[in-house]
Structures are given as C-alpha cells and as structure tokens.
Amino acid sequence: MQVDLYNPSGDIIGKVDLNDEVFGIEPNEYALHQTVIAYLAHQRQGTHKTKDRSEVSGGGKKPWRQKGRGTARAGSSRSPLWSGGGKVHGPTPHSYNVKIPVKVKRLAKKSALSIRVSENNLKVLSEFNINEYKTKRVVELLSKLELSGQSTLILTNNVDNYFYRSALNIPKLEIQPADKVSGYDIIKYKNIILLQDAIKGIEEILL
Numbered sequence: 001m002q003v004d005l006y007n008p009s010g011d012i013i014g015k016v017d018l019n020d021e022v023f024g025i026e027p028n029e030y031a032l033h034q035t036v037i038a039y040l041a042h043q044r045q046g047t048h049k050t051k052d053r054s055e056v057s058g059g060g061k062k063p064w065r066q067k068g069r070g071t072a073r074a075g076s077s078r079s080p081l082w083s084g085g086g087k088v089h090g091p092t093p094h095s096y097n098v099k100i101p102v103k104v105k106r107l108a109k110k111s112a113l114s115i116r117v118s119e120n121n122l123k124v125l126s127e128f129n130i131n132e133y134k135t136k137r138v139v140e141l142l143s144k145l146e147l148s149g150q151s152t153l154i155l156t157n158n159v160d161n162y163f164y165r166s167a168l169n170i171p172k173l174e175i176q177p178a179d180k181v182s183g184y185d186i187i188k189y190k191n192i193i194l195l196q197d198a199i200k201g202i203e204e205i206l207l
Helices: 029-042 102-118 135-144 161-167 183-188 196-206
Strands: 002-006 012-017 122-125 152-156 173-177 191-195
Touching: 029 102, 029 183, 102 122, 102 183, 102 191, 102 196, 122 196, 135 161, 152 183, 152 196, 161 173, 191 196
Parallel strands: 002 122, 122 191, 152 173, 152 191
Antiparallel strands: 002 012
16 A cells, blocks of 8 residues: 655655555554453553451460450461451552563564554654653654644654654653564554654564
8 A cells, every 4th residue: 555655844745655555454453452452461560469367467366265265266366257357358569460472472573554544643753863861752643643732653764862852751652663663552542643764663573
C-alpha cells in the first residue's frame, strides 16, 4: 500500500510504500488483548506482603487458662481473630509476568499498526533533524502536522538525544525506537508519526 509522505513543514511531498503484511492485515483482537494484559501485568512489582500468625511478634504465652473463666478458649493473642493478629491467606510476593509467544507479539504489533493506518492516524515523516535542545521545534512540527495536543507516538530508527530531550516535557507525546515499540504503546497513542528511515527496520522485524 501507499501512504502520504510528509516533510517537517507539514506538506505532502509524495507517497511511500508500506508492506501490506505489516501495515494492512486484518487486526487480531486476541493478540492485542494478550499483549495489553501482559504489558499491564509486567508493571506490577509483586512485592505485596502480609504476616500470618507465625510471623507476627508476641503471642507465645497462652492468654488465660483453658477452663473456668467463662470465656472462649484462646491459645495465642496473635490469632487472626484478635487485633494485632496474623492475616489469614494474605498476599505474598510473587511475579505477575505473563509469557506470550514471539509470533503473538509480532501479530499484535502488526494488528495495532494496521488499525492506525486504517484510521488514517499514521503519518510518515521524511526526516526531522535537530541539533539543539529546543522544545519549540517539536511543538512546531506537531502543529504543522495538525497533531497539537493529541496523543502521539513518534517512532524513529534511532532515538536522537536532542530530539528525545526536546520532546520530553510535551504532554501526550512520546518517542520510541521503532524496533522496540510494543503493541500496547501503539494502541495507547491515538496518532503515530513514523520516520521514513524506520520503515525498513520495523518491516524486517515483523515479517
């Protein structure tokens, strides 16, 4: 397929070819769902912990004699029934990592990219050179592409430090290397700006 090619001034200067097997497939909802579930699960630290009755301090002595007081029997003041006692079936540290086959990950990325292309929310940019820390330059780029204030992900071949730092404090904008982007990030951002030099790399990885 062919899509419009934009220059940094926001003008269409031609067409660029995109591989249909990467940018024009039928989206697979299952692969996208699994990718989102796995990504969110990986954000969890899994360090939650409560103490059971064997771990709380105190409670070594029987609070009172077994019989004769007219009260319930008690063997320890650290019982879960008591204030300050141990927790029953409380959480323990564990990993929330979800393993997804590589093919499913690739399918999710291709599905997400295809969705953005079908929505006309993917713009291919010929180039963007910046040799200074200048947020204004990036803001002007977004304005010329009519993406100001919109959720936007920029995918480039190599994340240039000047480019990255200049865009760091712009709300709803993120820059990532195209070969490491996840399907979750593509779905998360409404608009995608794809640098032309990153097309070949992303196609080679996903084919």
